[in-house]
Amino acid sequence: MTIVEKYRPSFHYTPRKGWMNDPNGLVYFDGEYHLFYQHDNYDRVFQNMSWGHAISTDLVHWEEYPKAIVPDDDGLGMIFSGSAVVDKNNCAGFGANTLIAFYTSTNPRQQQCMAYSTDKGRTWTKYSGNPVIKNVQGGNIPNDFRDPKVIWHEDSQKWIMSLAVQDHIDFWSSRNLKDWEKESEFGHGSGSHNGVWECPDLFELEVDGDKNNKKWVLIVSINPGGPNGGSATQYFIGDFKEADGKLTFISDQKDEKWIDYGTDNYAGVTWFNIQNKVISIGWMSNWSYADKVPTENWRGAMTIPRELKLKNIQGDIIVTSEPIEALQRKFEHTIATTADVKINSDIKVGKELSSSRIKMKVDIDEVSDVGIEFSNRVGENIRIGYNLAKWYLYVDRSNSGKVDYAPILNKLHKAKLERRLDKLDMEIFVDKSSVEVFFNGGEYVMTEIIFPTEEFSMVKVYSDNKTEIREFQIESLSGI
Incomplete structure (x- = not known):
């Protein structure tokens, strides 16, 4: 017998049961869009975090798969948010076209770890050398050190990891995805600082579709500090390049700009390996009340996927969001x-x-x-x-x-x-x-x-x- 749940969405992704928050590990590979997410299928509150997993061939219809990366006896704790890439040139040595995920572990402090999959994301193996970026007690890194978003930077021929560090973003680089070096920081004195910074993403976009006019965009979620209360996601427009021998994000933007002015689009990030488009998805809730919403069996949904663009509107370059065409049809x-x-x-x-x-x-x-x-x-x-x-x-x-x-x-x-x-x-x-x-x-x-x-x-x-x-x-x- 089919059980009809009153508030279960018709065209937004939700887990069959349990808690869900941030989208993680968004990657496109071999005709499949992977959506991982913060998940606890035993309860409807935030605890025992693992990576849930769903796959789509069109970003509209989703099939839920078993949990992908879970806590075990490695002593590193829960599996917090992160990202995934396609290592097409075998930089890490696990084989060409291996899917490699980066996530934050929680024990004894927030540190960055990796796992890899050689079967199109169906099963994952944690790297034996974890953590790949350590955070030791008494060091110069705070415990708020999380949400690694990794991209390939063509100009430098390096992998770049953006990390949320309390009130700013760190940028780290690597050539082999295992050994990482800190490059620079961004955020001091820019944007909203009414809460902790989280879930960064860095990508390049054409302005008004002009291939000769491109800008880099850094998006950063913040909790609290949103324009209408609670959590929300801001963005910065600028350049990402070498300055004084270090790769850094440069922006003269001091004011706040928001991806979404509602209260229910948080922790959104973009898919890796989609050509000629930048597509994002966010967690459709707010930390002010996410554990109190009146749903049964499950808590948490994703927004519809959106294509992000840069447009010049009366001299102001802004990020716009458009629903993906596949859903429109x-x-x-x-x-x-x-x-x-x-x-x-x-x-x-x-x-x-x-x-x-x-x-x-x-x-x-x-x-x-x-x-x-x-x-x-x-x-x-x-x-x-x-x-x-x-x-x-x-x-x-x-x-x-x-x-x-x-x-x-x-x-x-x-x-x-x-x-x-x-x-x-x-x-x-x-x-x-x-x-x-x-x-x-x-x-x-x-x-x-x-x-x-x-x-x-x-x-x-x-x-x-x-x-x-x-x-x-x-x-x-x-x-x-």
């Missing part, structure tokens, strides 16, 4: 169009709304507040919109259902704008327990988890003045 059944919309009136669309994508474009010349509302028969709702009077985009989930387990849920979550928008363009993905909102082609993103006591079944476009709807379409999911 899965929404095929139209349940409402522009012809169905009447401003400030409900459209009854039924339970298909709880697994849907909404596209909406409106002109907003004389409007001070405009948006869209999802609601149900018992009066619960979530409102997503734009306040022109005070220049912010927002999500209000304070009346979305079960919200009493965390004060942060009762706040209006905002993305403050640097300029006034003359139109509102939204693409919204609604699942059983989440909304992901992409404003103006991913220029701003807000991800929020929700737990309505009854599924949302009605939609309303609201406005406090005359509004012209340019596009409106709701499509439900098929095929997952």
